[in-house]
Amino acid sequence: MKRFARTLLPMALTLVSATASLALFPDAVAQPAAVKLNPGAELQPVYATPQDVAEGKRVAEKSCAGCHGVNGISTTKGTPHLAGQRPAYLFLELKAYQVGARSDAAMTAAVKFLSDDALVKVAAYYTSLDPAQPTPATSPKAGVAKPDPVQAGKAAAAGCAGCHGESGVSKTPGMPSLVGLDPKYLLVSMKAYKSGQRKNDMMKTFLSALSDADLNNIALYYALQKPARAQTPVEGDAAAGKAAAGACAGCHGEQGVSSSAANPSLAGQDAQYLVAALQGYKEGSRSDETMKALAASLDEAAIRNLSAYYAKLEPRAPNVRKPMSIAELAVRCDRCHGVDGNASDPRLAAISAQRVDYLENVLRAYQTGARKSSAMSAMSQALSDSDIEGLAAHYASKKARSVIYITLPAK
Ligand code: HEC
Ligand code: HEC
Ligand code: HEC
Ligand code: HEC
Secondary structure, three states: OOOOOOOEHHHHHHOOHHOOOOHOOOOOOOOOOOOOOOOOHHHHHOOOOOOHHHHHHHHHHHHHHHHHOOOOOOOOOOOOOOOOOOOOHHHHHHHHHHHOOOOOOOHHHHHHHOOHHHOOOOOHHHHHOOOOOOOOOHHHHHOOOOOOOOHHHHHHHHHHHHHHHOOOOOOOOOOOOOOOOOOHHHHHHHHHHHHHHOOOOEEEEHHOOOOHHHHHHHHHHOOOOOOOOOOOOOOHHHHHHHOHHHEEEEEEEOOOOOOOOOOOOOOOOOOHHHHHHHHHHOOOOOOHHHHHHHHHHHHHHHHHHHHHHHHHHOOOOOOOOOOOOHHHHHHHHHHHHHHOOOOOOOOOOOOOOHHHHHHHHHHHHHHHHHOHHHHHHHHHHHHOOOOOEHHHHHHHHOOOOOOOOOOOOOO
């Protein structure tokens, strides 16, 4: 290879410890299998000369500028900004389009007949440009910030506290506690009131104004509250109830804590509500074939004793965790993509100040497998639609740090 008198080194990249992230994520930066380059060959644009960059500009003007702009800042939906992107990443992606490891008809056509040398230079050219300005998170384009579902649930449940207790622990005999219950059970029962399948006009009225999203948030809110026994009186013989509860344990759990969302936990529930529920099944005012058959054989004393037994057991929190906020998710992304998406490894994509629509497209493509990457497939699986929108808006709003090529003296 011809030696140039002067060599450029991208400063922002050399200043940061690239080796640390390489050691942590060895396969995060592996070349796609179909891209057959010699190991390390993807780093060629890192060592580009001013001449290379000038020649790369001519390639860009001829073959790329129509879509990506000669300044590397796209004005087209779905077309990414390239200005200031990391050099080895750009080269690897161009090779990926060329060999079909990443599929996009426009891009494959654009790079099909370009030599590796031309790809190295055009990558270096776009790397050397000033990146796009961030899209303010308040701009309609950046989407709305994801509201905290637990806070939203608490707000929507404000009107429920009077009967069900401030944090779902009942203080009123006859009112069920809503803690210690699986959120899926809570959701099903609220929807059953709403649809009239579970008959209670009062509950139907309270829930009728709430959307499905509200109900989801409410269920999550109560599921995350600290469980405690209902602060209501218990009548009946708990010991006799315990002896009779053998028939219930298979579904409601040995200690009244169910391991299935379909069967409600009973531990710590208000005793009077338990009595009413069992009588309801028995008399048919509450419909459930399984429970109707079981309650049919219970007399009034047995119902009271079983209720006393379950009311005195300690409830336990269901197995749910608070979903991660966008900020918490971004901490994970930053581990590979750098602080605020400013990758310090030249082989990793910078995602700061990227177009919000492009970021959303790409994250969905990883999720469906349309774009393949072992690292990103795993990361994207756990993301909800609103996570994707939130993360795209988050990174689009971050300031992008440019890659500065510094001229080294000739050796
Ligand atoms: C006809 C329009 C068009 C032309 C011409 C074009 N591109 Fe693209 N480019 C796109 C679109 C659209 C995408 C996004 C495709 C996708 O989602 O995979 C893209 C994606 C890319 C990517 C991936 C960016 C990333 O962040 O992963 C790179 C790199 C790229 N183009 C470089 C180039 C270069 C260099 C040229 C010229 C040789 C070029 N493109 C020509 C439309 C074009
Ligand atoms: C005026 C008192 C009152 C208010 C206010 C109230 N509820 Fe209820 N709630 C009840 C009663 C009584 C029952 C038991 C009804 C039955 O027998 O099916 C109940 C039952 C429920 C259940 C079923 C519990 C179980 O174990 O199956 C859920 C879930 C529930 N309410 C949620 C809510 C939510 C959410 C709100 C606020 C939007 C609310 N309730 C407001 C009195 C109330
Ligand atoms: C085959 C499984 C099964 C068995 C056995 C069973 N249950 Fe149930 N139980 C359920 C299901 C499912 C529900 C929810 C039904 C509904 O949606 O109304 C339920 C609901 C209840 C409720 C209402 C809880 C609430 O929060 O509203 C009570 C009380 C109850 N069961 C008590 C008992 C008792 C006492 C026994 C033993 C005598 C028993 N169950 C045995 C499956 C079972
Ligand atoms: C283990 C390291 C790692 C983590 C963690 C990670 N990524 Fe990535 N990411 C990668 C790699 C490697 C690529 C390039 C994959 C390829 O070639 O398609 C990539 C590509 C991307 C791209 C495409 C960039 C472009 O310009 O086309 C986006 C967007 C992205 N990641 C966003 C995220 C977000 C958001 C998170 C957090 C939820 C995240 N990443 C977490 C390693 C990671």
